[in-house]
Ligand SMILES: [Fe+2]
């Protein structure tokens with residue numbers, strides 16, 4: 001993958017938004033290490049986390065030094081979606097988060113890969129990874145939704161809880177030439193179809209919080225995010241200027 | 245995902261008991277001859293019960309060590325100080341999960357399911373390597389584990405690539421390649437710290453001070469106290485004695501510690517011209533037995549965490565099994581209709 005410095009500020013802002021999404025979700029998935037419900041999922045979740053971390057490193061390097069950006073920014077300077085910073089919860093919550101995000105990322109990268117903007121090379125590679133992430137989440141949504149009574153209830157709760165963070169994914173991002181409304185329509189159709197096949201109900205509630213539409217992209221995050229950053233940044237910040 | 249039931253069936257089909265007792269002597273001669281000729285024993289071949297039991301015990305302990313060993317390193321994934329190091333560490337912990345998978349599969353070829361072995365781990369009836377009962381207190385411990393613990397594992401495991409049991413030997417070939425990668429990455433991590441700020445250097449030295457002796461204990465008790473060694477050597481499950489391997493490891497580590505600019509915490513460590521090997525100080529075997537009995541700094545924590553992950557995942561595994569059953573039934577139904 002080529003790392004071209006973002007030439008203008010709009011592209012830099014977009015690279016930061018997409019890079020932060022990948023960085024933060026990768027971190028959350030990394031928290032599963034040693035806790036997964038079955039050994040095969042230790043491998044699968046780590047795979048996805050590693051793909052996302054790889055994407056994050058390319059995107060952040062388009063903006064500046066990847067480590068400075070990851071470790072030395074304050075919470076309000078992060079541009080990721082609130083969806084990806086949500087705590088792992090139980091396995092159903094993690095899968096619902098993956099389903100919503102990877103379906104969105106698959107469509108977005110698909111569109112960016114087809115264009116000839118600065119993100120096309122990255123998106124062309126990443127869309128293949130994301131296809132696997134989306135498939136992984138879809139398969140688990142079907143298993144959990146249409147599994148046991150307990151798994152069905154847990155999966156429905158997870159889908160309901162995260163639903164209000166899904167609208168933010170389609171707020172236009174400056175620097176990305178994308179048909180956001182079209183993207184949202186396709187996303188909603190696809191996700192609804194998966195939920196239906198999983199015998200789950202498509203939530204009726206709003207897809208954005210009362211005052212939080214697009215908030216993550218403006219640096220407004222949820223409470224758990226500050227703790228996540230405190231853990232992630234602590235060691236790096238304890239040794240200013242050190243190399244690792 | 246394979247269901248437990250599917251795995252059990254596969255396992256029990258893998259070995260059929262030999263015919264009447266009259267034939268056993270003949271089978272045994274063939275087995276002994278194959279081992280003597282350095283041929284591989286394969287799952288469908290006849291083998292003595294004790295050989296099978298020894299292999300299951302050893303492979304299970306090895307598999308358990310891989311998955312318990314994920315914990316001390318996973319402890320640092322969320323705090324890794326650079327994105328490059330974070331990616332390396334995540335990939336390493338993932339490799340260890342993969343090693344667990346290969347090894348549980350190797351044990352299944354002997355007729356023992358993964359569920360059965362996990363049960364024995366969770367109930368304390370089977371062990372894992374005691375090294376993982378030590379804590380990872382600083383980032384440098386990640387490097388020390390890679391360099392010393394993966395390094396000791398390689399010294400132990402390279403000879404296992406020639407183990408008489410085919411599936412185990414083949415699993416070890418794959419695993420050893422990845423372990424040597426881990427060892428080099430651990431070394432490189434420590435080198436960066438050793439050449440870094442004084443604080444980083446001190447962190448690296450402290451980690452090596454804490455991990456050196458426990459890594460030497462990874463080779464097991466001295467030869468004259470080792471219960472299983474002689475028979476395992478005769479069966480070519482084991483190829484070298486504990487003390488031979490330990491000596492080999494010390495001789496490998498000494499020059500590496502020098503190039504790292506770190507010292508090994510043993511005042512008696514010195515080159516013995518006559519033997520062409522290093523002499524080293526006495527190992528505190530009382531600590532070894534104490535940790536093995538459950539009194540290490542993290543025994544309770546590691547096992548509790550493992551049980552907890554397993555119990556919390558039960559509903560997920562049940563859902564997968566229920567879904568698979570429904571899916572198969574409805575497909576069968578459709579085919580009939
Ligand atoms: Fe391993």
Ligand SMILES: [Fe+2]
Nearest residue numbers: 340394423426
């Ligand atoms: Fe390893």
